Amino acid sequence: xxxxxxxxxxxxxxxxxxxxxxxxxxxxxxxxxxxxxxxxxxxxxxxxxxxxxxxxxxxxxxxxxxxxxxxxxxxxxxxxxxxxxxxxxxxxxxxxxxxxxxxxxxxxxxxxxxxxxxxxxxxxxxxxxxxxxxxxxxxxxxxxxxxxxxxxxxxxxxxxxxxxxxxxxxxxxxxxxxxxxxxxxxxxxxxxxxxxxxxxxxxxxxxxxxxxxxxxxxxxxxxxxxxxxxxxxxxxxxxxxxxxxxxxxxxxxxxxxxxxxxxxxxxxxxxxxxxxxxxxxxxxxxxxxxxxxxxxxxxxxxxxxxxxxxxxxxxxxxxxxxxxxxxxxxxxxxxxxxxxxxxxxxxxxxxxxxxxxxx
Amino acid sequence: xxxxxxxxxxxxxxxxxxxxxxxxxxxxxxxxxxxxxxxxxxxxxxxxxxxxxxxxxxxxxxxxxxxxxxxxxxxxxxxxxxxxxxxxxxxxxxxxxxxxxxxxxxxxxxxxxxxxxxxxxxxxxxxxxxxxxxxxxxxxxxxxxxxxxxxxxxxxxxxxxxxxxxxxxxxxxxxxxxxxxxxxxxxxxxxxxxxxxxxxxxxxxxxxxxxxxxxxxxxxxxxxxxxxxxxxxxxxxxxxxxxxxxxxxxxxxxxxxxxxxxxxxxxxxxxxxxxxxxxxxxxxxxxxxxxxxxxxxxxxxxxxxxxxxxxxxxxx
Numbered sequence: 001x002x003x004x005x006x007x008x009x010x011x012x013x014x015x016x017x018x019x020x021x022x023x024x025x026x027x028x029x030x031x032x033x034x035x036x037x038x039x040x041x042x043x044x045x046x047x048x049x050x051x052x053x054x055x056x057x058x059x060x061x062x063x064x065x066x067x068x069x070x071x072x073x074x075x076x077x078x079x080x081x082x083x084x085x086x087x088x089x090x091x092x093x094x095x096x097x098x099x100x101x102x103x104x105x106x107x108x109x110x111x112x113x114x115x116x117x118x119x120x121x122x123x124x125x126x127x128x129x130x131x132x133x134x135x136x137x138x139x140x141x142x143x144x145x146x147x148x149x150x151x152x153x154x155x156x157x158x159x160x161x162x163x164x165x166x167x168x169x170x171x172x173x174x175x176x177x178x179x180x181x182x183x184x185x186x187x188x189x190x191x192x193x194x195x196x197x198x199x200x201x202x203x204x205x206x207x208x209x210x211x212x213x214x215x216x217x218x219x220x221x222x223x224x225x226x227x228x229x230x231x232x233x234x235x236x237x238x239x240x241x242x243x244x245x246x247x248x249x250x251x252x253x254x255x256x257x258x259x260x261x262x263x264x265x266x267x268x269x270x271x272x273x274x275x276x277x278x279x280x281x282x283x284x285x286x287x288x289x290x291x292x293x294x295x296x297x298x299x300x301x302x303x304x305x306x307x308x309x310x311x312x313x314x315x316x317x318x319x320x321x322x323x324x325x326x327x328x329x330x331x332x333x334x335x336x337x338x339x340x341x342x343x344x345x346x347x348x349x350x351x352x353x354x355x356x357x358x359x
Numbered sequence: 360x361x362x363x364x365x366x367x368x369x370x371x372x373x374x375x376x377x378x379x380x381x382x383x384x385x386x387x388x389x390x391x392x393x394x395x396x397x398x399x400x401x402x403x404x405x406x407x408x409x410x411x412x413x414x415x416x417x418x419x420x421x422x423x424x425x426x427x428x429x430x431x432x433x434x435x436x437x438x439x440x441x442x443x444x445x446x447x448x449x450x451x452x453x454x455x456x457x458x459x460x461x462x463x464x465x466x467x468x469x470x471x472x473x474x475x476x477x478x479x480x481x482x483x484x485x486x487x488x489x490x491x492x493x494x495x496x497x498x499x500x501x502x503x504x505x506x507x508x509x510x511x512x513x514x515x516x517x518x519x520x521x522x523x524x525x526x527x528x529x530x531x532x533x534x535x536x537x538x539x540x541x542x543x544x545x546x547x548x549x550x551x552x553x554x555x556x557x558x559x560x561x562x563x564x565x566x567x568x569x570x571x572x573x574x575x576x577x578x579x580x581x582x583x584x585x586x587x588x589x590x591x592x593x594x595x596x597x598x599x600x601x602x603x604x605x606x607x608x609x610x611x612x613x614x615x616x617x618x619x620x621x622x623x624x625x626x627x628x629x630x631x632x633x634x635x636x637x638x639x640x641x642x643x644x645x646x647x648x649x650x651x652x653x654x655x656x657x658x659x660x661x662x663x664x665x666x667x668x669x670x671x672x673x674x675x
Contacts, residue, residue, distance in 0.1 A: 023476070030476040034483050037471060041487060041543070044505045047512050051504065059510055170394040181388025182381070193395065196403055200604060200654055202630060202647035206640050207409035208402060210420070230398020261387045290494030292607055297635055309496045313611055316500050323504050330497045337492040345485045 052327035053135035059323055069131035074110045083110070083130040086120055094130050095120075139328035146319060149332050151304070152311035159224050159295075159307055160288035166229035167284045168277060174231045175239030176265050180251065190240075197233045201293075209297060221305060223298045224291070228284070235280045242276035243269060279347045286337050308333050413644035420638035433645035443646070445621070446629040447653075449535065453625060454602040456539035461598035462591065465546040469553035484554070491547030495607045502541040503528070503612060528612055531622040538608045538623065549594050556590035557583065585670040592669045596661055600654050606631065626650060 051059065053068040064070075073080040074096035081096035086107060095107035098117060105124040106117040143149055177183075178190055212223040246269060254264045270277070292309045299305050306314065315329050389396075417429050437443055471477065472484045490498065505511045506527040514524030527537040560583060568578040584591075609623035610631070617624030630650065634643030 026476040027478055030471075030474045031478040034471055034474075034477055037468070038483060038486055041468075042490075043512065044501045044544070045490070047505045048501045170398075173391045174395040177388050177391030181384050181391065183385050183388040183392070186388075189392070189396075192399070196399065198600075198658075199403070200600070200647075200651050202604075202627070203410055203651045204403055204406035206413060206634055206644045206647060207406035209634075210409075210413075210640060211406070213420070227398065227402055229394065230402065231395045236395065261391070286492060290496070292494070292496050300635075309494050312494075312496050312500060316496075316503070316611060317614065320503075323507070323510055326500060327504060330500050334493045334497050337494070338489060341489060341492040342485070345488070 048327045048330055051323050052139055052331045053137065054324050055136040055138065056322070056324065058136065065131050067133050068135045070134045071129045072132050074108070074113075076108050076113055081108070084124065084127040085130055086127060087122075088120070097124055097127075100124055136324070139324045140332065143315070143319075143325040143329040143332070146325065147311050147315040147329065149308070149311065149329055152306050152308040153332070153336070155221075155305060156289050156307035156309070159221055160285045162225045163228040163288045164281050164284045166225065167232050167235055168281050170229055170231035171235035171239055171280060172265070172270070172273075172277070174236045175243055176261075176269060178236065178240045179243035180248070180261075193233050193236060197237070205297075212298065217298075219299060219302045219305070221299075224288070224294055224307075228288075232284070235284065238280060238283075239273070239276055242273055246272050275347055278344065282340065282344060282347060285340075289337055410644045410647060413641050414648050416641045418639075418641040418644075420640055429641075433642050434649075436642065437645055437649060442624070442629055443626075443649075446624050446626045449622065449624060450603055450605065450626045452535050453539055453605055454599065456536055457542045457602040457605070458595070458598045460539060460542055461546065461549065461602070462595060464543055465549035465553055465594070466591070468546065468550045469557055472550070473554055473557045484551075487550060488547035490544035493544065495545075496611065498541055498544050499608045499611045502537075502544075506537050506540070529619055531619055534612065534619060534622055538605070538612060541608055542602075549598070552594065553587065553590055556587035560586040588669045589671055592661070592665060596658055599657055599661065603650070603654055603657070 050066070050068060058064055058068055058070060061070075072083040072094075074083055075081075076096055076098060081098050083094050084097050084107070086093050086095045093109065095109055095118065097105060098108050099106035101124070103123065104119060104121045107120055108117055109115060178186065178193075183189075208223075212218060217223050250272075251264045251268045254268050255261075259267070289307075290309060291307075292313070295307050295310050296313075299307075299310065303314075312329060312333050316326060319325055414433055415428060415430055416426060417432075418426050468487050472480055472487060474480075477483060493501075506513050508514050508524060508526040508529070513527075517524035525533040527533050564582050564586070565578055568582060573581070604627060605625055606627040609617070609625045609628050612618075613623030613628070615628070615632075617628065626646075627650070630643060630646045633639050633646060
């Protein structure tokens with residue numbers, strides 16, 4: 001009896017400890033693997049951010065460390081000399097190289113320049129220069145001067161903003177029609193709607209282009225904005241699924257109380273659908289912000305109307321040899337979508353799961 | 360609950376009697392559907408018909424008055440156009456690399472961010488999804504810099520481990536693989552749908568397999584893969600059609616000319632040049648319809664293979 005009471009707790013304790021230890025190693029291993037994969041996956045992003053803070057010298061310097069840095073110099077008697085890491089008897093010193101010699105060189109100690117030149121025996125070429133982190137911020141202004149990045153961002157903002165208003169209004173109405181009204185042939189219409197999602201855009205592209213040019217909308221933003229006021233199949237699908245999950249009793253009650261369908265939509269359905277509406281608005285905003293083909297085709301030659309995606313391509317063609325400025329322009333381009341994404345990422349993920357697809 | 364049931368059983372007979380209310384419902388329903396119906400007619404039906412008409416005409420926007428009906432000449436031209444065969448082969452080569460990337464990378468990432476023991480799952484999910492927010496143009500520009508044979512990190516890393524990296528964008532053989540590599544940044548939404556698929560697999564199945572002594576690898580291939588095969592199938596269709604539509608990456612990397620030496624002249628780039636550089640709308644529409652038919656055939660073929668490997672738990 002006593003033996004049992006002594007041994008049982010100890011066994012339980014050992015077993016629990018071992019299990020905790022195993023869980024800990026499993027968690028560490030999984031998380032470490034995740035971090036390695038994530039680092040490799042986001043590596044191009046790191047390259048972009050670091051390069052955007054480097055000037056041409058810093059990019060081509062083969063010895064330069066990872067972070068944007070430049071070699072440090074020390075001004076000695078009116079002249080700049082490079083700082084080197086010099087191994088001495090009393091540890092590595094950061095000394096300025098004043099006189100270069102094949103087998104021995106003269107240095108000066110920046111901490112104590114009055115002591116004069118120090119002779120050091122050894123090959124100076126084997127020494128590592130001293131680097132200090134020194135981010136260069138001129139790329140952003142230079143990129144903006146070369147291609148008006150801010151103007152292009154403003155253009156994208158207007159195009160995307162108006163289109164978002166259009167698609168949210170229209171898709172809400174259409175989704176409400178599909179979710180709540182008994183119309184003969186509704187199911188066939190809905191299948192056709194879904195069918196348009198898979199339809200490749202080239203089939204409609206050329207006549208649409210000819211049509212917009214014929215009514216004088218070539219070289220304007222209208223072809224990029226107006227079609228969205230006729231709703232979009234993805235958004236209708238997403239919103240319809242969401243509306244169907246709202247209990248029908250609520251809007252039937254409103255209806256019986258004499259509310260018009262529009263009133264019901266505005267005061268019953270919409271207040272309950274903010275997550276889905278936010279997802280739709282964001283999907284469209286980013287779709288329009290990132291859209292490339294339509295502005296490329298419709299705005300050819302109208303530089304002052306270019307959205308950021310086309311402006312960036314133009315920049316890439318003209319300044320491909322300036323990685324610093326190019327990466328700065330790219331960083332400016334992606335900053336807004338990425339910031340908004342992190343602020344609202346939960347809505348995104350939900351939206352994708354509802355539709356099973358992102359546009 | 361009881362009240363709701365009562366209301367539901369009481370409502371239909373009343374409605375069925377009053378046809379005026381039904382008419383009102385249809386009227387309002389059509390009002391709400393009208394944006395889509397008008398838009399569908401204006402931006403889908405009308406252009407599709409017009410596109411078919413264009414494809415049997417000679418229609419160049421540079422001299423629109425010479426518009427004339429030429430029967431199937433555009434189709435005859437297409438089948439004897441060496442550029443079409445060439446661009447289709449380039450597109451196929453791209454698809455053969457990009458489709459496996461588009462399935463296995465998001466599947467691997469979904470398994471990773473679904474791992475029971477991963478710490479900070481939501482942060483990982485958000486970060487793996489994030490590049491999807493970056494515009495395709497920016498993705499191409501960034502990868503263009505990272506894969507630069509001199510200043511890019513990829514080749515610097517390869518050099519550091521003793522491999523001489525290829526000149527990605529100057530070498531005709533490497534430029535298509537380079538374009539396909541860029542698609543790893545567009546796997547975010549596929550990853551999320553696969554993750555949703557993984558989370559829908561009932562945990563009892565794994566428990567039963569473990570009790571029966573199945574190894575994790577075995578339960579992956581015998582439970583996970585069949586259970587998520589509908590999601591894989593769905594994404595396979597999207598990835599295949601998507602890679603046949605590739606345009607932005609070859610347009611930017613090949614400077615719109617198919618550089619180097621025509622090796623990035625994919626089908627859609629050829630279509631773009633025909634229609635929007637040479638403004639040959641008749642032949643452009645023909646190219647567009649043929650691409651549509653190719654995508655349709657690919658989809659039908661995939662659906663035919665479905666019975667062999669896609670498992671629908673619902674029994675479909």
